[in-house]
Amino acid sequence: MTPPEASAAPSEPRVASYLGGPARTGSRFTFWLGLVTLIGLAGVAALGLLAVPADDVQGDAVRIIFVHVPAALGAYLAFGLTAVGSVMWLWRRSVWWDITAHAGAEVGVLLCGLTLVTGMLWGRPTWGTYWEWGDVRLVTTLILFLVMIGYLSVRALGGDAASVATRSAVVGLVGGINIPIVNRSVSWWANRTLHQQSSLTDGKLEDLTLFTLFLAFVVAAMAICWMMLHRFRIGWLERQLQARDLDDALAARRAEAGR
Amino acid sequence: MSHACYVLGAWGVTLAAAGVYTASLIVRGRRLMRRARAKAGANGE
Numbered sequence: 001m002t003p004p005e006a007s008a009a010p011s012e013p014r015v016a017s018y019l020g021g022p023a024r025t026g027s028r029f030t031f032w033l034g035l036v037t038l039i040g041l042a043g044v045a046a047l048g049l050l051a052v053p054a055d056d057v058q059g060d061a062v063r064i065i066f067v068h069v070p071a072a073l074g075a076y077l078a079f080g081l082t083a084v085g086s087v088m089w090l091w092r093r094s095v096w097w098d099i100t101a102h103a104g105a106e107v108g109v110l111l112c113g114l115t116l117v118t119g120m121l122w123g124r125p126t127w128g129t130y131w132e133w134g135d136v137r138l139v140t141t142l143i144l145f146l147v148m149i150g151y152l153s154v155r156a157l158g159g160d161a162a163s164v165a166t167r168s169a170v171v172g173l174v175g176g177i178n179i180p181i182v183n184r185s186v187s188w189w190a191n192r193t194l195h196q197q198s199s200l201t202d203g204k205l206e207d208l209t210l211f212t213l214f215l216a217f218v219v220a221a222m223a224i225c226w227m228m229l230h231r232f233r234i235g236w237l238e239r240q241l242q243a244r245d246l247d248d249a250l251a252a253r254r255a256e257a258g259r
Numbered sequence: 260m261s262h263a264c265y266v267l268g269a270w271g272v273t274l275a276a277a278g279v280y281t282a283s284l285i286v287r288g289r290r291l292m293r294r295a296r297a298k299a300g301a302n303g304e
Binding site for chain 2: 024025026041045048049054059060061063064067068071110113114118121122124223226227231233237238240241244
């Protein structure tokens, strides 16, 4: 019969010390952050879908703004972190920044994909088309999305961790250069886009619409923060376990050779 | 509501994708935690 102390699962502090750091992807902070985000999301949905008045020109299609614009800004933010993380890896060989860059790319691809899909669903009732290949904002956003899919593909190719980090950091920098091009494309090539200029700075939004949009930004920022924290900790745990697996394999090999 | 299918489609896709990704992060974290527990137990650390 197995002694009780051997069959019991190792306690969290024990696992944490085994890994040399935190052993969970969640924490009390992320629990409360998640809860506040969900409450905020319910508020944005209630205001955005029910309370905000329909637009004079676009009608109810304007309600897509509350998911489309925060997703777009969130994608810029997440890809911006990937670019910073890529620079820090190439400059300082910082594993912490490499994991941050990977987390940013994964969260950013989700948000950029949502930006494209919600943009298409907004474009159909507003412009009469889901997609326009001659539109610079649409095409540059698609290129950014594909570059960052490339980043995740390079990471998935495998190999030793340092080579993967270096190769993907180069792709991350290409994505980073793309961010200002996507953002400024509607100003630089104003005659080659159906896309409107900034909804915030042109002063055409009603007070309640503007308030709901800012609330949506805050909720999106909290959601991105939650996702980044969890994704970073997953990356960190994976690294620790890989390093432990390697140590165990080496120890087993040495023990075999010593026999 | 005018253009209801587009509005609800955009909101639905966003909430569904964010929800699925969030759930995947939780599941991946728990799996790693179980692996770490099992290895820590096996090594007697």
